[in-house]
Amino acid sequence: MQWDVVWNNFDYFLWGAFPDGPIGGLAASIILALLGIFGAFWIGLAAGLMRLSRNKVVKSVSVVYIEVIRGVPLLMLIFWFYFLAPVVLGRSLPEFHCALIAFIVFTGAYIGEIVKAGVIALPRGQMEAARGTGLSHVQAMRYVILPQALRNMIPSFVNQFVSLTKDTSLAYIIGVNELTRTATQVNNRTLSAPTEIFITIAILYFVVCYVLTWASRRMEAHMAKYQARDR
Amino acid sequence: MPARSSRKQRIDVLNYQFDWNLVLSGQYGQWIIDGVKITLEISAVSIVFTMLLGTIVAVMRMSKFKPFEWFSFAFVEFFRNTPLLIQIFFWYFGSYSILPDAVNEWLYDHDFEFAAGVISLTVYTAAFVAEEIRAGINSIPKNQLEASRATGLSFLQAYRYVILPQAFRIIIPPLISQSLNLIKNSSLVMTIGVMDLTYMARQIESYTFHGFEAFTVATLIYLCISLVVSFMINMYNKHFLLQIKY
Numbered sequence: 449m450q451w452d453v454v455w456n457n458f459d460y461f462l463w464g465a466f467p468d469g470p471i472g473g474l475a476a477s478i479i480l481a482l483l484g485i486f487g488a489f490w491i492g493l494a495a496g497l498m499r500l501s502r503n504k505v506v507k508s509v510s511v512v513y514i515e516v517i518r519g520v521p522l523l524m525l526i527f528w529f530y531f532l533a534p535v536v537l538g539r540s541l542p543e544f545h546c547a548l549i550a551f552i553v554f555t556g557a558y559i560g561e562i563v564k565a566g567v568i569a570l571p572r573g574q575m576e577a578a579r580g581t582g583l584s585h586v587q588a589m590r591y592v593i594l595p596q597a598l599r600n601m602i603p604s605f606v607n608q609f610v611s612l613t614k615d616t617s618l619a620y621i622i623g624v625n626e627l628t629r630t631a632t633q634v635n636n637r638t639l640s641a642p643t644e645i646f647i648t649i650a651i652l653y654f655v656v657c658y659v660l661t662w663a664s665r666r667m668e669a670h671m672a673k674y675q676a677r678d679r
Numbered sequence: 680m681p682a683r684s685s686r687k688q689r690i691d692v693l694n695y696q697f698d699w700n701l702v703l704s705g706q707y708g709q710w711i712i713d714g715v716k717i718t719l720e721i722s723a724v725s726i727v728f729t730m731l732l733g734t735i736v737a738v739m740r741m742s743k744f745k746p747f748e749w750f751s752f753a754f755v756e757f758f759r760n761t762p763l764l765i766q767i768f769f770w771y772f773g774s775y776s777i778l779p780d781a782v783n784e785w786l787y788d789h790d791f792e793f794a795a796g797v798i799s800l801t802v803y804t805a806a807f808v809a810e811e812i813r814a815g816i817n818s819i820p821k822n823q824l825e826a827s828r829a830t831g832l833s834f835l836q837a838y839r840y841v842i843l844p845q846a847f848r849i850i851i852p853p854l855i856s857q858s859l860n861l862i863k864n865s866s867l868v869m870t871i872g873v874m875d876l877t878y879m880a881r882q883i884e885s886y887t888f889h890g891f892e893a894f895t896v897a898t899l900i901y902l903c904i905s906l907v908v909s910f911m912i913n914m915y916n917k918h919f920l921l922q923i924k925y
Contacts, residue, residue: 449776519905521866523877524898531890610760617762621870628764635772643773650761650769657760 453641454648457634461652464625472625474652480548480626481613485605487552488612492559497589499564510560517557522615526550530622547619555612562608566601567593600671606664610657617653627652702892707883711896714879721793721873722862725800729861730854732801733808740813751809758806764867766803771795771871796868804861808854815850816842848919852912859908863901876900 454461464472471479498510517525530546541549570593578588620628631649635642701707740751758766771792775783786794819842827837869878880897884890 515906515909516902519863519902519909520898521863521877521901523866523869524880524894524901527877527881527884527890527894528898531884531894535891614760614762617764618867620764628762628768631765632768643769643776646765646769646773650757650765653762653765654757654760658756661756661760 449644450641451644453634453638454644457630457645458648460634461627461630461649464630470625473630474627474656476624477613477616477626477628477653478656480544480551480616480619480624481609483548484551484555484612484616485609487548488555488559488608489605491552491556493563495556495560496563496567499560500567514557514560517554518561522550522554523618523621525554526618526622529553543619543623546622547616547624551612551615551619554615555608558608558611559605562601562604563597566597566604569600570597603664603668603671606660606667610660610664613657613660614653697892698889699892701887701889702883702896707887707893710879710883711876711893711900714874714876714897715900717873718862718865718875718877721796721800721868721875722858722865725797725804725861725865726858728797728801729804729808729857732805733812736805736809737812737816740809741816755806755809758802759810763799763803763864764870767795767799767867767871770799774798792868792871792873795871796865796873800861800865800868803864804857807857807860811853811857812846812850815846815853818849819845851919852915855908855912855915859905862904862908866901 461473463475464470466472466475495510495513498506499514501507501510526547529541529550530543533541533546574592574596575588578592579585583591616626617628619626620632623629627649631645635645638645702711736751736754739747740755742748774795778786823841823845824837827841828834832840865875866877869875869881872878874882876897880890880893883893887893
């Protein structure tokens, strides 16, 4: 076992060549995941609400988006944006942007499902009471339903964020310099300690993801106390 | 697997000639078919092992024997919270120094990429499957067990005739959707050189520059598989799930 290989490159795993070069490693993975979840939240919110719309056209747009994206491997989606951005835009996008767009579009579909389920899970009485006080449908959504539903969804969002953090490893395939790529770089350079390197990388991902999973479980248990219920 | 640098070339939008025949027939069509075969093959093998391993891990978690419980807990949490890609790399690049030499030699003589792919897909998905099975069994109210014990059934009989038949109805849909996830995740094994559908689509892209057609065909094939599976889950839910009422 040659753990010194890991030890010598540990700062490179954590933030790449950061002070002297572009940020990379675990830091880049987390940045990618944070930007991804932020973008995906808005797309997912729109998709989820469109999915609940009574308008057939609006609804079917959302259904097609959600079903197609959920039916296709993320890797395929990354390739779509990577190889076809040049065809559509006439110029190539940086790898980081391609990966980020793919993550946003991909995660957006899953968040759409979460939003839909979260809104449906609220008791019908909430909407009826809100409409009864004279709010319009949009106002009732905006001021009564969504504030409650979104709060209940926070644990699911955190779980989705954990998934996305794991999925950022796929950005390696098109050449984004994140944690997985730093690992393969060090592995290719040293060629002597693949077991140690990949165990270390797995543990780094694990620490980030497990802390978040744990937090989301705590939150879920905490929130269950304050949820509006049918009686 | 770094991307080709030739991608940087400017591709003229207006002059892009679609050539669907190229990817649907002849050599490249054959590649797609071979790719689909490998994708289905690696998925089928992994699904079988996943169900076995997942059941074992779930049973260990529910046993009253502490070391088993801890092992199962650690297994599930560790493999669920690390990326599949890292696990694939670990089994492919890193497993030789922890496996016995005899196993390594056997693996190198056979299709090592395929085996590493199966192992990583199996272990990764089994962690999720174990949780689904555990959740399914836990969702059966405790008084079902108590009531069946009270009628004179033994513990095993109670599980065999009362708990499991109910639990399976709840467990099967999530297990099918985990299998579907596995099929989609199997696209990652292209990174270690298993020639699955995604690998072939990318290969055609690099040989012919007709990535648009190749990726469209591959995407549609994945989509068909997913839609068929979702359809099966929906049918299943319609026929069986509604009958359970507490």
